[in-house]
Amino acid sequence: MQIFTFPLLAARLAGGFSRPARLQDLDPAIRAALDAGGLAELEGVRRLPGTARSIARTLARVWQADLDLERLADHSARLAELAEIERRVRANLPAGVLTPRDLRDGALARVTHAPATLGPIEIDRVAAIALVWRPLLAALAKTVPLAWRDPGTLETTWFPGQIVVSDVGPPASISVTSCANPRAEIVEALRWMRELIASGRARPSEIAICATATEEWDEHFLVLVADSELPLHFSHGMPALASREGQACAALADVLLNGLSQDRIRRLFGHARGRSRALADLQADWSLGLRPGAALLELDQWRRALDEGAGRHADGVDPRPIVMPVLQLLARGPEAATQAGALLLGTAARTLWTEALRRAPAEALEFTLQDLRLPDGRDPGAAVAWCPASHVAGAPRPWVRMLGMTSRSWPRRAVEDPLIPSHILPRAVLDADPITERDRRAFAVIARHATQGCVLSRSRRNPQGGQLSASPLIPQGISPQVLKRARIPQHAFSEADRILARPDEAAASPALVAANLCWRNWRRPAVTAHDGQVRGDHPQIARAISEIQSATSLRLMLRDPLAFVWRYALGWQAVSEDDQPLALDARAYGELVHELLKHAVDALEPTPGYARASRQEIEATLAGATEAIRARWPLERSVPPALLWKHTLAAAAQLALKALTLDETFQPGTRSWTELAFGHGRAGATTHDLPWSPNAQVAIPGTEVSVQGSIDRLDLTGDGRAVRVSDYKTGVEPRRADEIVLGRGAELQRVIYAIAAGQLLPDSPRVIARLVFLGDEEPRAYRLPDVDQTIAELGSHVTAAVALLRAGRALPGPDAQEEHNDFRIALPASPATYFQIKNAAFMGAFGEFARIWGCR
Structure with a gap:
C-alpha cells in the first residue's frame, strides 16, 4: 500500500x-x-x-x-x-x-x-x-x-x-468555556490536557488542541509547554525563530537590513563563531579593545577600532584578517545575502536561510523568517497534537479542544484575491471552496469524530483588550463556563500553576515570601527594608563613602541616597545603548563641549599660551580639536548620523569658542587652564606646567569625604593672590539663575572647584567661583555670593548625608522621582503612588538631612 x-x-x-x-x-x-x-x-x-x-x-x-x-x-x-x-x-x-x-x-x-x-x-x-x-x-x-x-x-x-461512511459512534456532548484572553485559553487547555492524561481517561495520542490559524497561540504554547514538560506536538511545525538556527539567521538578517553596529556584529559572531567557515578560526577575545559604548556603524570606524585594539591580544593573534573581510561583505547589505549566508551560517541555519531567500527577496527577510517552520522532533503518535483545524479534520481524535471560538476565527471571513478581485472574475468562480466553508466543514468533521470529549474555548478579549463575540458555530442553548484567570484549578499544568493553586504551599516558598513581603512593604506608609533601610555601618556603604567622590556621586548622595548605594556600594550601572541616536543627550553634549575645551587649551599651551592667544589662534586650534574628536568619538560611543554629527560638532564648537573667549584676564600675567584635574592622576591630563599636582588630595572641610574632578576653567593672577574657577553649563539658562547657590544639592561643581583651588594653591588666594551658561545667544556668568559660607554649608550637608548612610537609612530622594532617573527600573512600577504613600515616612527618617532640598 x-x-x-x-x-x-x-x-x-x-x-x-x-x-x-x-x-x-x-x-x-x-x-x-x-x-x-x-x-x-x-x-x-x-x-x-x-x-x-x-x-x-x-x-x-x-x-x-x-x-x-x-x-x-x-x-x-x-x-x-x-x-x-x-x-x-x-x-x-x-x-x-x-x-x-x-x-x-x-x-x-x-x-x-x-x-x-x-x-x-x-x-x-x-x-x-x-x-x-x-x-x-x-x-x-x-x-x-x-x-x-x-x-x-x-x-x-x-x-x-x-x-x-464509518460508524464512529455518537459524538460527545459539547462544552463551552470562556477565558480572559488567548493566553488564558492555553493555560486552561494545558490544565485540561494534564487532567485527561493524569486521570488515565486518555492517552496523549487521543488528544488534539486546534484552531483555524495557530499564529496567535504559538508563542504562548512554546513558553508554557516548556515550563510544564507536557508531550505536545506542533504538527504544523515550530516557528523557526524559536530555534538556535533561526536566531542565527535573524542575527544575520539584522546586520544586512539595518547596517553594521557593534551590538549586531557581536550577536551575529556569537551565533556564527565555530559554526561557519569564515569564522572557524576566530578567537573568543576577538573584540578585546573595542569600547562597549561605541556604536561602530560604519566600516571605517570598525577598521580604526580594530587597529587600536590589535596590540591588546595576549596571544598575539590578530583578528583583523578574519573580521574585516566579513565586515566588508556585510556592509554591502541585502545584495550580499546569499554569499553571507553561505559563509557565516551552519548547515541547519543555512537551509533556513536559503528557504527564506527563495520565498522573497533579501529585503523582505524580516518577514519571511517569521513565516518559516521547523519540525519539533516529537513523535505525533505519542503526543498531544497542537495544530490547525484542517489537520485534525484529516486525522480526527476522540478528545478535542478548539481554541479561538470567536466570530472572527470560526469561521474566518473570505477575502478577495488581490490580483483577481470579484469585479474581474466572480469570487465563486475563482474560489470554489472559500475559507469560510472550509472552516465550517472542519468544525463539523472534528465535532462528529470527538466521541469522548469536545470543548469549545473562546476569549472574552483579544491581546489588545478589545471585546470579542462568540462564534456562530457554537451550538445554541449551551451555557458557557466562565473561567477566571485567578481560579484554583483541579489539575495544575506546571510547577508555577501548582503553587498558584496552593496558597499554603506558596507561603512556604522563600522566593514568593520575599516577593510578597516586598509588595506589601511598598504599600505600607512606613520605612522598611524594601525602601532602602539597612543595618547601620554596613561595610559596603562604608567602603563607598571612603572612596574619593566626584560631583556626580556627591549629587546622588545628597539628592538620592538610595541610588548612591545602588551605584557606588553595589556597583549597579545603567546599560549603555549603542543604537544610533539622532541627537546627543544633555550629559553627552556637555562632555563633548568640555572635551573640545580641553583639546584646544592643551594645544595652545605652552606656546603661545592660552591667555596670550589671539581669537584667530583659538579658532584654528578649536577647529583642529573638532576634527580630532570627529574621528575619535565614534570609536568610543554612539554618535548621530554623519550630517547630524557634523552639525552637533559645529554647535558644540561654537559653545566652546564662547567659553574660551568669554572675558579678558584679571591682569597682565594671568594664567588659565581648562579641564584642570585635581584629586587624582587621570590618564591624559595636560602635560604643560600646572598650578598643582593632579594627585594632590582634596577634602571637603569638616567632613571625612575626599573629592576629585576636573575644573572646567581656572584663571590665576600672576601674583597668585586671586583665582577664578568657572563651571560651564551647555544648557539653557534657568530662571533666577543669579539666586543659585547649591541648587538644592544639584549644583556642586563650582563649590568643589573653589574647595580644590583654596586647598591646592599656595598662600590661600581669594577665590571667585562662578556658573557660566553658554546656551543663550550671549553667555552669562553668575558668581557665588559667599564662597566660604557655601563651602561650610556644603560640608554640613555632606556630614548629614554620611551620617544618614552610616545609620542605614539609604532612602530615595527627589532625584528618584525624575523621569530620566537611571535607576527607575529598580523602583516600584508606579512611582507616583509609591512616593505618595511613603513621603511622610521618608521625610521623618531623613530629618535634618532634608534641609539640603530647600536651600537655594
Missing part, C-alpha cells in the same frame, strides 16, 4: 519522471517571469517583495478551480497578463515539473495504465476535492475500484465511485 496526495497520484500515473511543481520550483519561475517585464497593469508592482508570493497564491487558486487563463484572457487585461505570466512560469519550470492542470492532463492521457500503476484507490477522510482533480477521478472510476471514505462534505453527488 502507498499513500499519495492527489498531485503525487497524478504524477505516478503520468510517468516520465513527472512531479508536481512545489513552491521551491514556482518561486524562481515566477520571479523570472516578472523580471522579463513587458507587463502593463502589473508593471508598477512587479518588483515589490510580496508580488511573487501574491502571484503564486493567485495561480494556485486558478489551478485548483481548473480555470483556463488562456480562454479568459479576452475578458480582462489583468487576466491576459496573468495568462502571460502563467505561460512564462510553465516555460521556466524544470523538465518534468508540471502545474496541477498539466499534471492532471498528463495522467488523463495514461489513465488506461491505472490498473498496473495504481490499483484500487481509496480516498481517506479528505474533506473536499478540488475541481482540477475531478475529471481524473471520473476517468479512474472506469478503470480501477474507487472509494471515498468519510468525506467531510455532503456535496458528493459528482463523485463517480463508492462513498464509505
Whole structure:
C-alpha cells in the first residue's frame, strides 16, 4: 500500500519522471517571469517583495478551480497578463515539473495504465476535492475500484465511485468555556490536557488542541509547554525563530537590513563563531579593545577600532584578517545575502536561510523568517497534537479542544484575491471552496469524530483588550463556563500553576515570601527594608563613602541616597545603548563641549599660551580639536548620523569658542587652564606646567569625604593672590539663575572647584567661583555670593548625608522621582503612588538631612 496526495497520484500515473511543481520550483519561475517585464497593469508592482508570493497564491487558486487563463484572457487585461505570466512560469519550470492542470492532463492521457500503476484507490477522510482533480477521478472510476471514505462534505453527488461512511459512534456532548484572553485559553487547555492524561481517561495520542490559524497561540504554547514538560506536538511545525538556527539567521538578517553596529556584529559572531567557515578560526577575545559604548556603524570606524585594539591580544593573534573581510561583505547589505549566508551560517541555519531567500527577496527577510517552520522532533503518535483545524479534520481524535471560538476565527471571513478581485472574475468562480466553508466543514468533521470529549474555548478579549463575540458555530442553548484567570484549578499544568493553586504551599516558598513581603512593604506608609533601610555601618556603604567622590556621586548622595548605594556600594550601572541616536543627550553634549575645551587649551599651551592667544589662534586650534574628536568619538560611543554629527560638532564648537573667549584676564600675567584635574592622576591630563599636582588630595572641610574632578576653567593672577574657577553649563539658562547657590544639592561643581583651588594653591588666594551658561545667544556668568559660607554649608550637608548612610537609612530622594532617573527600573512600577504613600515616612527618617532640598 502507498499513500499519495492527489498531485503525487497524478504524477505516478503520468510517468516520465513527472512531479508536481512545489513552491521551491514556482518561486524562481515566477520571479523570472516578472523580471522579463513587458507587463502593463502589473508593471508598477512587479518588483515589490510580496508580488511573487501574491502571484503564486493567485495561480494556485486558478489551478485548483481548473480555470483556463488562456480562454479568459479576452475578458480582462489583468487576466491576459496573468495568462502571460502563467505561460512564462510553465516555460521556466524544470523538465518534468508540471502545474496541477498539466499534471492532471498528463495522467488523463495514461489513465488506461491505472490498473498496473495504481490499483484500487481509496480516498481517506479528505474533506473536499478540488475541481482540477475531478475529471481524473471520473476517468479512474472506469478503470480501477474507487472509494471515498468519510468525506467531510455532503456535496458528493459528482463523485463517480463508492462513498464509505464509518460508524464512529455518537459524538460527545459539547462544552463551552470562556477565558480572559488567548493566553488564558492555553493555560486552561494545558490544565485540561494534564487532567485527561493524569486521570488515565486518555492517552496523549487521543488528544488534539486546534484552531483555524495557530499564529496567535504559538508563542504562548512554546513558553508554557516548556515550563510544564507536557508531550505536545506542533504538527504544523515550530516557528523557526524559536530555534538556535533561526536566531542565527535573524542575527544575520539584522546586520544586512539595518547596517553594521557593534551590538549586531557581536550577536551575529556569537551565533556564527565555530559554526561557519569564515569564522572557524576566530578567537573568543576577538573584540578585546573595542569600547562597549561605541556604536561602530560604519566600516571605517570598525577598521580604526580594530587597529587600536590589535596590540591588546595576549596571544598575539590578530583578528583583523578574519573580521574585516566579513565586515566588508556585510556592509554591502541585502545584495550580499546569499554569499553571507553561505559563509557565516551552519548547515541547519543555512537551509533556513536559503528557504527564506527563495520565498522573497533579501529585503523582505524580516518577514519571511517569521513565516518559516521547523519540525519539533516529537513523535505525533505519542503526543498531544497542537495544530490547525484542517489537520485534525484529516486525522480526527476522540478528545478535542478548539481554541479561538470567536466570530472572527470560526469561521474566518473570505477575502478577495488581490490580483483577481470579484469585479474581474466572480469570487465563486475563482474560489470554489472559500475559507469560510472550509472552516465550517472542519468544525463539523472534528465535532462528529470527538466521541469522548469536545470543548469549545473562546476569549472574552483579544491581546489588545478589545471585546470579542462568540462564534456562530457554537451550538445554541449551551451555557458557557466562565473561567477566571485567578481560579484554583483541579489539575495544575506546571510547577508555577501548582503553587498558584496552593496558597499554603506558596507561603512556604522563600522566593514568593520575599516577593510578597516586598509588595506589601511598598504599600505600607512606613520605612522598611524594601525602601532602602539597612543595618547601620554596613561595610559596603562604608567602603563607598571612603572612596574619593566626584560631583556626580556627591549629587546622588545628597539628592538620592538610595541610588548612591545602588551605584557606588553595589556597583549597579545603567546599560549603555549603542543604537544610533539622532541627537546627543544633555550629559553627552556637555562632555563633548568640555572635551573640545580641553583639546584646544592643551594645544595652545605652552606656546603661545592660552591667555596670550589671539581669537584667530583659538579658532584654528578649536577647529583642529573638532576634527580630532570627529574621528575619535565614534570609536568610543554612539554618535548621530554623519550630517547630524557634523552639525552637533559645529554647535558644540561654537559653545566652546564662547567659553574660551568669554572675558579678558584679571591682569597682565594671568594664567588659565581648562579641564584642570585635581584629586587624582587621570590618564591624559595636560602635560604643560600646572598650578598643582593632579594627585594632590582634596577634602571637603569638616567632613571625612575626599573629592576629585576636573575644573572646567581656572584663571590665576600672576601674583597668585586671586583665582577664578568657572563651571560651564551647555544648557539653557534657568530662571533666577543669579539666586543659585547649591541648587538644592544639584549644583556642586563650582563649590568643589573653589574647595580644590583654596586647598591646592599656595598662600590661600581669594577665590571667585562662578556658573557660566553658554546656551543663550550671549553667555552669562553668575558668581557665588559667599564662597566660604557655601563651602561650610556644603560640608554640613555632606556630614548629614554620611551620617544618614552610616545609620542605614539609604532612602530615595527627589532625584528618584525624575523621569530620566537611571535607576527607575529598580523602583516600584508606579512611582507616583509609591512616593505618595511613603513621603511622610521618608521625610521623618531623613530629618535634618532634608534641609539640603530647600536651600537655594
